[in-house]
Amino acid sequence: MNRKKSGVVVSVVLFFVLACSTGAMAQTSAPIKIGFMGNLSAAFSLSAKGAAQMAVDEMNSAGGIAGRPLELIVEDTKGEIPKAVELYKKLVMTDKVSAVVIGEKVEMAVAGMEIGAELFREFPHIMFSTIGSGDVIWHHVRDNYEKYKFGFQTYYSVSTNYLNIWGPLNAQVFKELAGAKKVALVYEDMEWTKPLRKGLKDVSPPLKEVYAQNGLKVVYETTLSTDQKMFTSVFEEIAAMEADVIDATVGYIDEGALIKQWEQSSARDLPLYIWGGLAGMPPAWKVTEGKCLGVLVGSSMIRVPITEKTIPFMDNLMGKYKVGPIFGSHTTYDTLYGFKKAAENAGGVGNIEALIKSLENVEEVAVLGTIGWDAKLHYNLPYPKYVTPIVQWQKEGDQGAMKVIFPAEYANAKYMPPAELRK
């Protein structure tokens, strides 16, 4: 009887041991879930979604993260903030994702960050904003690290970097490549250009002074409205002020009209440098009927191997996922690889504090250089780690092509004055 009793006890213990170990095995081999939210009617979100899917598929083919496969859960915010909040909650609370990638404008990321902060204690997770521009995300982290430490931003446009890094670099490009001494500054009337116009307290003076410190005289300064269609007067005045180069800190205004009217103005021989937007996308040539010839623009949509990942990323995204690599796709793809390496360094995604510390210290080869995040402020490491080349629209046969002219190590063409290109 005793023997029988002890047999039963042993069987029960064995059953529980087996059950627990199977549960643990299931836990360790269960997929790591990643949520993606975006406005799936917008080209940039669709491109970012394609890039996220590509990264997940590649990682799964290579064995996942620490042996666990990844599962991407895609949600469509339709560009509406209440919907974004609802979906963020669903991803974190119901799907129990380890990370949420928000691939659309910054307002969505801010909304996600707020609801994420409320949920974080009960549902630890990481939030990445991979398209949202400006300083709001990292300002949250800077001002209340404990509350918002789960939030990370991967995008090019951070004012501190604009003023401290890109301002001097632009000045260098204008002086060395275009031989400029006098610059005309044209801003668009949006929040992201405000620090450039006004400066950042305790960080940097305005762009005008940054240029002055770097040997460029600003002879004209104006701000354009986002709904403006007529720019002729601006270009005529710039020409009258005898500027050598036009620096247009714009990305959201009607760049098609801006470029067309520049090309049909007295300022057409002055190099026009545009910070981003349509001018840096391949359709700009068609949209402007080739009038963008000679325009300089910061663009990541170039076929120049910044790393071994650059060209395969572009080819696969278009070939297999049928979306073009526009802004936000590179950053989304690189973010997920940064996340993978950080998770592996942290021994998985189970310990959120270890994962956050790992993200703060990680560096991984990326499409556009090296992906990693500032340890205190959580924006991605800027140039020269993460590169947005300056390209110039030049001719390639009958068509136009974006040629990299800066940084020198990635250049595949030399800068040429617009007048010379038109000959």
Added chain:
Amino acid sequence: MLAYKLQSVLVYAFVWGSIYLLISLGFSLICGVLRIFHLGYGVTFVLAAYGTWALMHELQLGLWPAIGLMFVVQIAFALLVFYKGIFQRYLEQEEILLTLSMLVFLAVTHLANYSYPVTAGVSIPTTIIDGTFKIGKVRLSYQMLFAALTGIGVTLVFVWMFLKTRVGLIIRAMSQDIQASRLMGADVSRMYFLAMALSVIPPTICVLMIAPFWSVDPLMGAPLLTTAMLVSILGGLGNLKGSIVASYLIGFIHAFISFFYVSRFMGFAALVITLLVMIFKRGGLYPGETIW
């Protein structure tokens, strides 16, 4: 510098004013004849651009055949969708008429965006002469000058038609008193039909002329509709004389503000002036009781 700025204001007030006239002529015509505030008018601009593009790229037509066919499509759309589909049915129920017109405009805009997003690189190669020239100290592009001259030319044709032809006489009579015109034997339905068909011509020509220096995108209809509305309101709804004066006045305000203050402010300045005019001269610069 002052002389240069004054010359610039004069030249650009003329050029921009003439272009605004071309933008708003069709809107004024509908206001004057049908007495409808046509919120779907923006469709014409989108159809003109995207219709031409689609015909060139989907049917592989050349530019001129595409433009010709697009005019047919434009007129058919105005007559069948707006006139037959909405205006005729809801002429007495203005709120439904306005809502439906606006919805059609939004639907076409979204369809254009869905079919040919910005990444499709839509453009219309209608540059007549590339390059620029100088008038005194002011540089101007040939295309802008042609667009301005076209605006004046189209307006003159319309004015001639209203003043010198029998059809114009009937339309003027209808714009003054529809019931009296009916009693006098005017075929009102036929004239409405004609007015609708005529109303798409100026905005279509406008898009073709301004495309080389204006942006062609799916949302282009909204700002152009706003300009047309502003001109018509300032001039007096449905009064062509008023529209002509208002176009040049807004052109002058835009040019003056751009060259003497800051271009970002020009839209706001025109709105403020329009508001002031409306406060002190209700109904706009010219009474809207007649088309001429």
